[in-house]
Amino acid sequence: MGQLTGLIIFLLIVAFLLRIDFIFYVVYVCIGVYAWSRWYTPRAFARLTGQRSFTDHAFRGEEVTVTLHIGNPNRLTIPWVQVNESIAPHLRQNKLVADVISLQGRETAVLTYPIKAAQRGFYKLGPLRLSTSDLFGLMPEQQAYLPPDFITIYPRITPLSQLGLPSRLPFGTVASRQRLFEDPARPMGVRNYHSGDSPRQINWKVSAHAQQLVVKTLEPAISLETAVLLNLHTDDYQRRDRATYTEWGIEIAASCASHLVNQRQPVGLITNGIDPLLKQTGAGELDFDETSGRLLRQAGTNGNKTALIPPMILPRNGRAHLMKILERLARIEADETIPLTDWLPTACLNLSWGITILVITPRGDEATCHGLHRLVRSGFNPVLIAIEPDYNFGLVRERAQRLGFAAYNITQTRDMDQWKRPLRGKPATSL
Amino acid sequence: MKTEPANPPANGDEYITNIWSRSLTQPVAIAVMVSSIFVGVAGLINAISPGQPWLSLGSVFFLTALEAVYTTNWLHHPDRRTVARTGYRAAEFFFLLLILRVAAWFISKQPLPDLDTIRLFLRAPLLFFSDSFFLAMLILAFLNWLLAIRVGIIFAHLAVSPGEATFYAQPASVQMLHADNKPIYTGRGNLMREFIQVWLWGGVLLIISVGFSSIDLHTLEQQFNVLSLTHLGLPTELLMALVLYFLAGFWLTSQGRLEALNARWLINGIHKHDTIERHWQRNSLFVLLGIALIAAFVPIGSTLPISRFLNIALGVLSYATTMILYLFSFLLGALFSMLASRAPDSQPPPPTPTPLATPQPLNDFVANQQPPAAAADPAAMLVMSSIFWTIFIAAMAIAILFYWRERGYRVNGRFLHQLWNQFMHWVNDFWQNVSNQVGELRHTWQQQQKEDPQPAASKSSWRFVRLNALSPRDQIRYFYLSIVHRAQDSGIPRQQSETPLEYVNNLNDQWPEKQQEFEQLTEAFLEARYSAHPIAKNQANGIKQIWKRVRSVIRNP
Known part of the structure; x- marks a missing residue:
């Protein structure tokens, strides 16, 4: 503040010219206040500590409490610190995190706020912007940031009791009616x-x-070793509300994987969608959607989208493996990658013989059916799950029956009721 | 560690300045800051014109500034929007003017005006104000009052108003709905800058005043080198003013900063925690007092080596400046002398320097004013002074009534009506008594006229008075005066200057055995002479017996 400096200089001149020693006292007070404001504020602020604690994975619909710890390790008080936390719109509840607090010496302020896991995805929490200044306005406002953290929201899982999937693998753990x-x-x-x-x-x-x-x-x-094959090639989706059906497909994939793991069966995941986190090296390079706050595809990868297709997750069993699949499904995004018919032969190369392949795709057109038939002939046990509404799906079912695989049209939650029925006294013929 | 939920504010009360700051600490700090400047100016006047208690004006300035700030805050309240600001300020100033005039008499230790002085004021109204000390005090107090109002207005606008708090505490959607009620934006940054300007320039004025009041100004007339001036000690009042001014200024800067931040947080929807206000006040106080304490232990001015270096540097600079000026004046002189050599030699003699008038002290200024040579018409002066005092008293009464009425102190009309009735009742009684007495006197006089048609002037003595024809009051007067007449014949005359009560002592000394009678007679005379109520016949008869006893004693000594 130049005016105070000018006053101090004026005071010094008067003090020296008129030889009034007491004016030096006033000069010392002015210099003291000025020095205190310029020295203490940035020093105390630089030592401020911040930490964000929360559960970094959540299922859709859950409410997560985020706790912010802002500590003042200094002995003296920081009179005010403005705290602004940036929250993704999909996670935000009706309250913004914008507070101004005062921190006494060695005090840690704890701020909590809830977020709602409303939509699956990989989201950014933060950055936390801290700002402060001195008591007299002599120091420009200081800014600091606490780096962002990330939270993964899993897709919604619909609990299933039985899928009724056929298998060709004997000596498993799943009861069957086939002698x-x-x-x-x-x-x-x-x-x-x-x-x-x-x-x-x-x-x-x-x-x-x-x-x-x-x-x-x-x-x-029987043993029902299953690979969930999820088609997220956007051109294969013909409905106007494409995003809704891609999300629906991901939800079906997550529900099936969860059910199979609960039945102690090995499950794998193959998809032609893209994982935005796949090729990104640091958190600083991540690009998040401003509207939703969800992780977006890395900029500059438009030309080589196949590079962002994640590798296959081979069938394994266990909860940890399921979490791996769900985490992949949380981040996966539909894009113009490879059409299903082109991608299908290469996608199943590493799968073992007899494995059940749950092919989740928008429609069961002729090309798709022929592709699945080729899988049948290769010794796999494909099952078609079409997720877009098709009023002539009976034809598709007949065609699939002729070609040696089962076909289902699951377009909404109600269609999954057939898989939610409780098991009867006799064991089912399939899972 | 503390746990606080990150909830938005329920209402905006936490952004409004707390009651203690608003009603006590800020007004006091503003009053201290503003009055310190004028204490410095008063110190300078004291150095120029000593002899008056200039340094005692600090309390007057403080109270004036405090009143100004409180009135500013009071007027800033939304309920007082309808109060006429200019009129109210004028009334406030008139009110202060009256108080300051009285305060001037007390501070200057002059005796309060006696009846002669008041008569003089009535004839020449300007003499009421023509006191140099009062005028100087009035000017300083007026400037002090204006500055306090200005600073008070700055802080009143800096604070978050209840309207702002209510509006911005609502959700954004509700704010959009009631956009018409959105409070007018207040540029608090500009207000803070304005306050800093006032504070810094006030500080410059204070420093200059204090600086010049610490040097012997008489040496300044002889030499202009400021480095070799004679220094006087700084009075305690000025030291206090200097320290308090800067501490109060810093503290107010801190308060203004908090007010501006409060408004910013409120408008931006940032939730303010309760501890902010408390920690802010405490911290600003601790920082200021801590620094002031540390500064007290730091070596002062001339003991510092840097001070000596700077002194040397200033000396060199001053010497160089003097040399350059000398050289320049020498060259100019040489040039003028060359030009002057061509001019004719017959120079007119230099004019005799007129002696400068010795400056008179301010307090003697009015006393030495000579009366005008031509005396004005007394009748015109009387009319003018009457008009002046009528207007002045009316204006003062209106101002005081307006000042207090707007603050809620209304005149109790019922009480005034009751007083008026009592007064009228008293006047009626008085008038009735006067009428009775006049009637009684007239009756007596008529009786006398009937009995003695000769003029009263021809009466030579009381000897021919017929007692029964007199009223009881006159009978008593007659008894007393006859005794006085007889005592005078006996060698105890009543002097012209003696009152009846003094004269009765002489009578008692002469005839101690009749002391009681003399006193009863004197008392009855006083009652008959001065009282307004009627005298009963019996009372006159009783006095008549006393009179007879006393008369016999005086007749036969």
């Missing part, structure tokens, strides 16, 4: 011997006790 897949390790009971039963199935101890021949009954079981 072909009877598992000697899963004895179910005994029954009277009938002509034609294998003598190896006779339970001799029980037969001796019962004075008649009885044979062991075995529970059929």
